[in-house]
Structure formats: C-alpha cells, structure tokens
Amino acid sequence: MVVPVVFFALFFAWPVVSIVERGLRVDGAWQFGRFGETLSRPEILDVLWFTCWQALASTGLTLLIALPGAYVFARFDFRGKGLLRAVVTVPFVMPTVMVGTAFLALVGRGGLLDELWGLRLDGTVWAILIAHVFFNYAVVVRTVGGLWAQLDPRQEEAARVLGASRWRAWRTVTLPALAPSVAAAALMVFLFTASSFAVVQILGGSTYSTLETEIYRQTVVRFDLTTAAVLTMVQFFAVGAVLAVHARIVRRRETALKLVAPEQTARRPRGLGQWALFAGVLLSVALLIVLPLGVLVERSFATSHGYGLDYYRALQTPDPSGTFLVPLLDTIGNSLRYAVVATLIALVIGGLAAAALTRRAGRLVRGFDALLMLPLGVSAVTVGFGFLITLDEPPFDLRASWILVPLAQALVGVPFVVRTMLPVLRAVDERLREAAAVLGASPWRAWREVDLPLVRRALLIAAGFAFAVSLGEFGATVFIARPDSPTLTVAVARLLGRPGELNYGQAMALSTILMVVCAVSLLLLERLRTERTSGEF
Amino acid sequence: MSIKKAAAAALVAALGVTTLAACGTEDVRDAAGKSGAPVPKTVTLVSHDSFNASKEVLAEFTKQTGFTVKVLKSGDAGEAVNKEILTKGSPQGDVFFGVDNTLLSRALDNGIFVPYAAKGLDRVPAEYQLDKEERVTPIDSGDICVNYDKKYFADKKLAPPVTFDDLAKPAYKNLLVVENPERSSPGLGFLLGTAAKFGDDGWQGYWSKLKANGVKTVDSWELAYNQEFSGSAGGKQAKGDRPLVVSYASSPPVEVLYGEPQPKVAPTGVSTGTCFRQTEFAGLLNGAKNPEGGKALIDFLISKRFQEDMPLQMFVNPVAKDAALPELFTRHGVVVEKPETMAPEKIAEKRDPWIQQWSSLVLK
Numbered sequence: 001m002v003v004p005v006v007f008f009a010l011f012f013a014w015p016v017v018s019i020v021e022r023g024l025r026v027d028g029a030w031q032f033g034r035f036g037e038t039l040s041r042p043e044i045l046d047v048l049w050f051t052c053w054q055a056l057a058s059t060g061l062t063l064l065i066a067l068p069g070a071y072v073f074a075r076f077d078f079r080g081k082g083l084l085r086a087v088v089t090v091p092f093v094m095p096t097v098m099v100g101t102a103f104l105a106l107v108g109r110g111g112l113l114d115e116l117w118g119l120r121l122d123g124t125v126w127a128i129l130i131a132h133v134f135f136n137y138a139v140v141v142r143t144v145g146g147l148w149a150q151l152d153p154r155q156e157e158a159a160r161v162l163g164a165s166r167w168r169a170w171r172t173v174t175l176p177a178l179a180p181s182v183a184a185a186a187l188m189v190f191l192f193t194a195s196s197f198a199v200v201q202i203l204g205g206s207t208y209s210t211l212e213t214e215i216y217r218q219t220v221v222r223f224d225l226t227t228a229a230v231l232t233m234v235q236f237f238a239v240g241a242v243l244a245v246h247a248r249i250v251r252r253r254e255t256a257l258k259l260v261a262p263e264q265t266a267r268r269p270r271g272l273g274q275w276a277l278f279a280g281v282l283l284s285v286a287l288l289i290v291l292p293l294g295v296l297v298e299r300s301f302a303t304s305h306g307y308g309l310d311y312y313r314a315l316q317t318p319d320p321s322g323t324f325l326v327p328l329l330d331t332i333g334n335s336l337r338y339a340v341v342a343t344l345i346a347l348v349i350g351g352l353a354a355a356a357l358t359r360r361a362g363r364l365v366r367g368f369d370a371l372l373m374l375p376l377g378v379s380a381v382t383v384g385f386g387f388l389i390t391l392d393e394p395p396f397d398l399r400a401s402w403i404l405v406p407l408a409q410a411l412v413g414v415p416f417v418v419r420t421m422l423p424v425l426r427a428v429d430e431r432l433r434e435a436a437a438v439l440g441a442s443p444w445r446a447w448r449e450v451d452l453p454l455v456r457r458a459l460l461i462a463a464g465f466a467f468a469v470s471l472g473e474f475g476a477t478v479f480i481a482r483p484d485s486p487t488l489t490v491a492v493a494r495l496l497g498r499p500g501e502l503n504y505g506q507a508m509a510l511s512t513i514l515m516v517v518c519a520v521s522l523l524l525l526e527r528l529r530t531e532r533t534s535g536e537f
Numbered sequence: 538m539s540i541k542k543a544a545a546a547a548l549v550a551a552l553g554v555t556t557l558a559a560c561g562t563e564d565v566r567d568a569a570g571k572s573g574a575p576v577p578k579t580v581t582l583v584s585h586d587s588f589n590a591s592k593e594v595l596a597e598f599t600k601q602t603g604f605t606v607k608v609l610k611s612g613d614a615g616e617a618v619n620k621e622i623l624t625k626g627s628p629q630g631d632v633f634f635g636v637d638n639t640l641l642s643r644a645l646d647n648g649i650f651v652p653y654a655a656k657g658l659d660r661v662p663a664e665y666q667l668d669k670e671e672r673v674t675p676i677d678s679g680d681i682c683v684n685y686d687k688k689y690f691a692d693k694k695l696a697p698p699v700t701f702d703d704l705a706k707p708a709y710k711n712l713l714v715v716e717n718p719e720r721s722s723p724g725l726g727f728l729l730g731t732a733a734k735f736g737d738d739g740w741q742g743y744w745s746k747l748k749a750n751g752v753k754t755v756d757s758w759e760l761a762y763n764q765e766f767s768g769s770a771g772g773k774q775a776k777g778d779r780p781l782v783v784s785y786a787s788s789p790p791v792e793v794l795y796g797e798p799q800p801k802v803a804p805t806g807v808s809t810g811t812c813f814r815q816t817e818f819a820g821l822l823n824g825a826k827n828p829e830g831g832k833a834l835i836d837f838l839i840s841k842r843f844q845e846d847m848p849l850q851m852f853v854n855p856v857a858k859d860a861a862l863p864e865l866f867t868r869h870g871v872v873v874e875k876p877e878t879m880a881p882e883k884i885a886e887k888r889d890p891w892i893q894q895w896s897s898l899v900l901k
Contacts, residue, residue, distance in 0.1 A: 110776035499788045500795025501770030
C-alpha cells in the first residue's frame with residue numbers, strides 16, 4: 001500500500017496540484033471567481049457537452065461491437081486466436097497521427113466509402129466515434145474476455161439443467177460474474193475517450209474540441225494557465241464523480257467465483273448461431289481494425305515506381321541530411337527498452353496496489369482504488385507541465401533523466417494492471433487463503449501458492465497492456481528522448497513533419513514495423529502464459 | 538517475508554532507481570566539482586522538437602571549448618517557450634534555442650533570458666537583431682509561403698499564383714489549403730503575412746475573399762501537406778486535391794533531397810509574393826547552471842561551421858553573412874526578395890484578438 005501511495009503522490013498528485021495552484025493563485029490571491037466566469041462562457045459549455053456525449057457514445061459503441069468479440073475470444077477455440085488477439089491490440093500502440101492517416105484513407109476523400117457509396121465521414125463525429133472503437137476494442141476484449149475465459153461454463157449449464165432458459169441462465173449466472181469487469185472496461189474506455197486528443201484534432205477538423213484539446217489550447221497556445229487550471233479542476237471532479245459512481249455499482253457485485261483454466265472453457269464453435277457470431281466478429285475486426293492498419297502497410301510498400309522495399313531499405317542507411325544520428329532501425333531497440341522498464345514499474349506498483357486493495361476494504365482504501373484511475377482521465381499536458389515545476393530539485397530533478405519516460409508511461413499502465421487483476425483477485429475464495437494460513441503458510445507463501453497461480457493470467461494480460469501503452473506513448477517520450485536515441489513513435493512523428501517522398505514512405509514503413517514489433521511482443525507474452533500455466537490445473 | 542517487508546523493499550528499490558537516475562545526470566557535474574574544477578563540462582541546450590545538428594558539428598564544439606552539448610527537446614515551439622517561462626529561475630538547461638518572432642515578446646516580457654552579446658554578432662545583419670538589449674541572438678530565418686504543385690498547373694496550362702491577391706482570383710478557386718493559425722505555426726505566419734500586407738483593418742476583407750474563393754482549413758501542417766496537397770508524396774497517395782498549400786520556401790529543396798530517386802527539378806514551387814519571414818533566436822537562460830558553457834554555445838551557434846550545417850538539418854537559412862548556402866538550396870530554392878514582416882511587440886499585442894476574429898470569419 002505504501003509504495004503505490006508514494007508513487008502516485010510523487011508522480012501524479014504533486015505535479016497536478018502544483019500546476020493547478022500556479023494557475024489559480026496569481027500573486028498570492030486565489031482566483032476562484034474565474035470558475036463562474038469561465039464556466040459561463042458558451043464555447044466552454046459547448047466543449048464540456050461535446051466531451052461528455054461523444055465519450056458516452058464512443059463507450060456504448062465500443063461495448064456493442066467489442067463484447068461479442070470478448071465472448072468469441074473467451075469461449076471459442078480456433079486457429080490463429082493468439083495472433084488475432086495480438087492484432088486487435090496493435091491499434092493501442094499506433095501513433096495517433098498514423099491512425100488519423102489510415103482513417104482518412106478509409107472514410108475521407110477518395111477513401112473506400114467514398115468510392116463505393118460516395119460517403120465521406122471526415123470532419124464528422126462518426127469518424128471520431130469509429131476511431132475510438134478502433135483504439136479501444138482491445139480494452140474490452142482483454143479485460144472482459146480475460147475473466148470470461150476463466151468462468152466455469154458448467155455453472156451456467158447447471159442452471160439450464162435445472163430448467164432455466166438460455167437467456168435466464170446467462171443473466172443470472174454469467175452476467176453477475178462478468179459485471180465488474182464489463183464495468184471496469186466501460187470505465188476505461190470512457191476515460192480514454194473523454195480525454196481523447198489527437199483523434200479529435202485530426203478527424204474532427206477544426207469543428208470539434210474536447211476538454212482535453214481545450215486544456216492544451218489554453219496551456220500551450222494561449223498560455224492562459226488560469227483558464228487551464230479551471231478546466232483541469234472541472235475535468236478532475238467530473239472524472240472523480242464517474243469513478244465514484246462506478247465504484248458504487250461495482251462494489252456489491254464482486255463475489256468469489258469458481259475460476260478454471262481458460263483451456264477448459266474454450267471449444268470450437270458449434271451450430272449455425274455460433275458460427276454466425278464467430279463470422280460476425282471476424283468481419284467487424286477485419287473492417288474496423290485490419291483494414292485501416294492494412295492501408296498503412298500498403299503505403300509502406302507503394303513507391304513512385306510500383307511496389308517495393310525501397311523505404312525499408314532506406315531505414316538501414318543514414319538519412320541524407322544526417323538528421324537521425326543513428327540508422328532508424330535502432331529506434332526499435334530504444335522503444336523496447338523504455339517499454340520493458342515501464343512495464344516492470346507498472347507491474348510492481350499496480351500489483352502491490354491490487355494486492356492491498358483485495359485485502360482491505362475500508363473506505364480509505366476504496367477511495368485509493370478510484371484515485372489510481374485518475375491519470376487516465378486527467379490531461380497529459382497538465383501532468384507534463386506539472387512535472388516541470390515539481391520535479392526540479394535533486395534528488396528528484398528528473399526533467400532531463402531518461403527515467404521520466406517510463407515513469408510517465410507507467411502512470412497510464414498502472415490502472416490497467418489494477419483493473420485487470422482486481423476482479424480476478426477478488427474472485428479468489430477467501431477460504432482458500434484461510435486454509436493455507438491454517439496449514440501454517442506465511443501470508444507471502446499463501447499469496448504465492450493461492451493467488452499467484454490464479455492471477456498469473458491476469459498479470460500477463462496486464463503486462464501486455466502496460467507494454468503496449470508504453471510502446472506507443474508519444475507525449476512524454478518526445479520530450480525526453482535524446483536526439484541520438486529516438487523511439488519509434490518519435491521517429492515517425494519527425495519523419496511526417498518534413499516534406500519529401502522518402503520521409504513519408506519511411507514513416508509508413510516504421511509504423512508497419514511498430515505494428516509487427518507490438519504483435520510479436522504480445523504473442524511472446526501469450527506463449528509465456530500457455531507454457532507456464534500448462535499442468536497447473 | 539511479509540507483505541509489508543516486501544513493500545518496503547520495493548519502495549526502497551523504486552526510490553533507488555529514481556535517485557540513481559537523477560545522479561546519472563548529475564555525476565558529470567559532481568565529478569568536476571570533486572576534482573577541484575568548478576566548471577561543469579556539460580552544457581544543456583533546450584529546444585523544440587525540430588532542432589537538429591549533425592554529430593560532427595557538435596563534436597567540433599566539444600573540441601573547441603571542452604564542453605559537451607546535451608540537447609533536450611521540449612515539445613513544439615510554443616510549448617517549449619511556455620515551459621521555459623514556467624521554470625523561470627530553475628531552468629531545464631543553459632541555453633534555449635527556437636523562440637521565433639511570433640513568440641519573442643512573450644519570452645522577453647517574462648524575463649527568461651539574461652543579456653549576452655555573442656561574439657561574431659557583427660556578421661549578422663541588423664534587420665535580424667530584434668532585441669536591442671541583446672537578450673536573444675538571431676540564429677536562423679525562414680519564409681512561410683504558399684507552395685504549388687508544378688504538375689497541376691502545367692497540366693491545366695495555368696500560371697501558378699504569385700501574390701496574395703492572386704490567391705483570391707477566380708482562376709484559383711477551391712485550390713488552396715491553409716492551416717488553422719491557432720493550432721499551427723505556418724498557419725499563424727500566413728495570417729500575419731496577410732495582416733502585414735493588407736493592414737490591421739484590411740486583412741479581414743481579404744480573408745472574406747479567400748473564403749468566397751473556397752479556401753480550406755485544416756489543423757496542422759502535416760494534414761495540409763501530406764493529405765490535402767496534391768504535390769507531395771503523401772498527398773499523392775492520399776489523393777490530395779489541393780495544388781496550393783501554406784508551407785515553407787525551403788520545402789521544394791527538401792522534396793528533392795528526399796525524392797526516391799532524387800528528381801532533377803523540384804516537383805513543387807513557391808509563390809514568392811505570399812511570404813512571411815520567421816526568425817529564430819537563442820538566449821542564455823536566467824538561472825543557468827553553466828553560464829560560461831552557455832555563452833560559448835551561443836557564440837558557436839552563429840559560427841560559420843554551425844550556420845552552414847543548419848540548412849540541411851532544419852531547412853532554414855543561416856543569418857551570418859559569411860555562411861554559404863548548400864548547393865541544394867541555391868539550385869532548387871528560391872530567393873524571397875520582399876517577405877512580409879512584423880514587429881514582435883505588435884504580434885504579441887494582436888495575435889490573440891486576430892486569431893479570434895479569424896476564427897469567427899473563416900471557420901464559422
């Protein structure tokens with residue numbers, strides 16, 4: 001409990017509080033009057049309204065499309081499942097600039113929809129919503145699917161033997177068991193889409209802005225820290241309220257469940273209905289995720305004289321201007337190193353927090369549970385600027401240190417670790433732990449023997465998330481990455497920022513490599529899981 | 538081991554890592570301190586994301602002065618300047634490079650720089666030296682201009698536009714894409730260019746004409762250039778249909794440099810009567826830990842060696858008279874005879890109200 005609290009206080013609460021104070025206290029006088037003034041401006045109200053409803057709509061749409069996917073991944077056994085699970089997670093690491101490009105190629109001028117039906121969605125809210133589904137599909141599939149796969153299907157079958165209809169059996173047996181993880185997934189998608197920045201900027205044109213883009217505008221463009229601080233506070237309380245409501249809903253629902261190995265629950269689809277569901281999910285994944293990514297891959301091969309490997313070859317040779325001091329291929333190593341460190345930090349902090357949260361149930365602890373989610377909903381600009389004015393004294397003058405990158409990335413990774421592990425940890429029957437204790441095991445040993453085998457799967461899923469988040473992270477990385485060690489995402493952004501065919505093509509090629517690196521890393525994590533867990537049950 | 542002990546151990550480890558990391562950045566300084574030499578050997582340059590310099594040139598600096606340059610990139614230009622204002626007195630580094638004339642007043646009014654007259658400043662024309670108190674030193678300049686797709690205009694047998702007035706003519710209807718001045722610096726430069734050309738009360742009328750002539754607005758240079766512009770590689774793939782875009786006078790040479798294979802002539806051209814001049818400055822930061830190294834670095838930034846390296850690194854023009862332009866620029870670039878300019882104080886005063894007026898005029 002102590003470690004996560006200190007980590008959270010030092011690298012999140014302190015920077016955010018400091019920057020808000022800086023904005024709200026001008027010459028020693030608090031500017032609370034600015035709240036009413038700012039919040040009565042019509043354009044700010046428009047921003048608040050749009051932020052809320054697009055996040056709600058995005059969350060609803062994502063659940064609608066991804067829950068069948070979660071079911072298919074949890075209950076069906078099919079070839080290439082691991083690969084497909086890795087593929088749906090790839091969007092998570094993609095630099096948003098690239099994703100914007102990919103979506104414009106599908107829904108924009110001359111895009112697929114335009115050519116087929118003369119339909120253009122760029123600059124509309126639909127483009128934003130669809131891109132949000134693309135990004136967050138994996139959140140639902142992984143958090144809900146992870147638990148679903150471990151639920152014993154025999155409980156539902158027992159209910160049906162006792163005379164319950166299929167629907168009733170699902171509603172009374174499976175749904176209550178799944179509810180906490182569905183709620184957790186919905187919450188994360190909501191927080192992500194409410195603080196969406198680049199998607200809104202690229203696909204929404206100049207028409208739409210969210211609280212997040214507005215905070216950026218006030219901080220970076222206008223340098224109006226007071227307005228930014230007011231908006232940060234609004235964001236803070238709104239996110240806090242959402243978290244409180246969520247905690248209330250979920251608390252009563254979490255019960256001990258009988259968990260089994262996922263290998264036991266999955267089988268090949270049977271019957272027309274199941275095959276139709278399976279095909280539907282595959283189709284939606286193909287349209288929503290594979291197709292946009294495919295556009296980028298296609299462009300990475302499309303040179304001015306037909307398809308070829310020219311851009312990939314160029315990645316190995318130094319840049320004609322000598323701008324990138326290293327061959328661009330080296331950026332893969334840099335990205336992986338940062339991601340590994342960030343994942344380890346997130347696992348340690350998140351794991352300890354999750355363990356502490358299962359053991360204690362006081363009000364304070366529950367509050368802390370919600371607090372750990374805050375970084376997902378609070379503006380990255382606020383945190384970044386806060387870092388600058390707080391972490392400026394030794395031993396915490398981290399502004400120029402590489403560790404700042406994994407620390408900032410871990411801040412986003414920790415909520416995933418906690419959220420993925422908590423439902424599983426809480427589902428562990430307390431009597432198992434008690435039995436272990438009665439038999440003389442120390443708490444550590446009891447955890448290792450009872451909890452760990454059951455949560456190992458969740459732990460690896462969480463690790464995959466934390467890893468993907470840090471691999472694709474851009475904001476903190478661009479700030480700190482040295483010129484001689486850029487990461488993949490930083491290199492892509494720099495290439496796109498310059499004219500010239502070679503730059504554009506290399507950006508596409510690097511993005512393709514980023515996809516492959518992500519997919520392969522996640523596949524390796526999956527392999528780790530099956531090897532270790534086989535024979536455990 | 539109990540959970541508490543494990544937690545305590547992990548905390549110690551976590552703090553250990555961060556402290557070590559912090560020390561890692563300090564140890565050069567500490568080592569210098571212990572050996573009795575109080576001068577730190579590292580000089581830290583804070584800049585925006587577009588900063589680049591070749592390795593040999595930075596090594597040359599180390600050879601000349603004994604200082605090693607550490608570069609810290611701090612976001613886009615506006616973000617980087619704001620961060621320096623926030624950390625005033627406890628700066629992230631010793632020298633800041635990359636504040637341009639559109640942001641200069643904000644930086645100077647907040648007092649983030651201390652005066653330093655760089656050695657060799659006499660080689661820089663007076664027109665670039667915008668701060669009389671010498672708190673900042675001009676390093677490079679560049680022009681924001683409309684670029685055109687040569688092939689489009691050749692195919693249509695239409696002369697490409699040259700001036701601001703041309704852009705509002707019916708022959709060029711629905712051809713131009715610009716960036717939102719609130720979110721993009723070329724967009725802001727273009728707006729300031731029109732204000733300089735048509736006057737404080739004349740530019741609104743000009744933009745109404747542009748709007749009637751079908752100007753399109755997007756949020757960033759990347760979107761305008763790589764998606765909408767028909768003359769760039771990205772734009773061709775994305776089936777961009779705008780042959781006119783707000784970009785830089787140096788964009789055509791860069792298209793040549795990164796052509797695959799390199800073309801003999803640039804595929805794009807510059808409308809030389811639509812340009813706004815941007816000048817970038819460097820200054821010694823208030824509270825710098827290594828002011829000596831910082832001063833040496835500023836001297837170096839306007840030295841012939843660095844100035845001649847700059848064009849191919851950041852695609853800008855040197856300001857020092859003795860610095861020669863690379864062949865790529867002399868052959869494929871253009872000379873902008875009379876770019877529009879504006880005093881930093883005026884930009885600081887008008888920037889926000891103008892952007893607001895522009896938004897309600899063009900976006901709504």
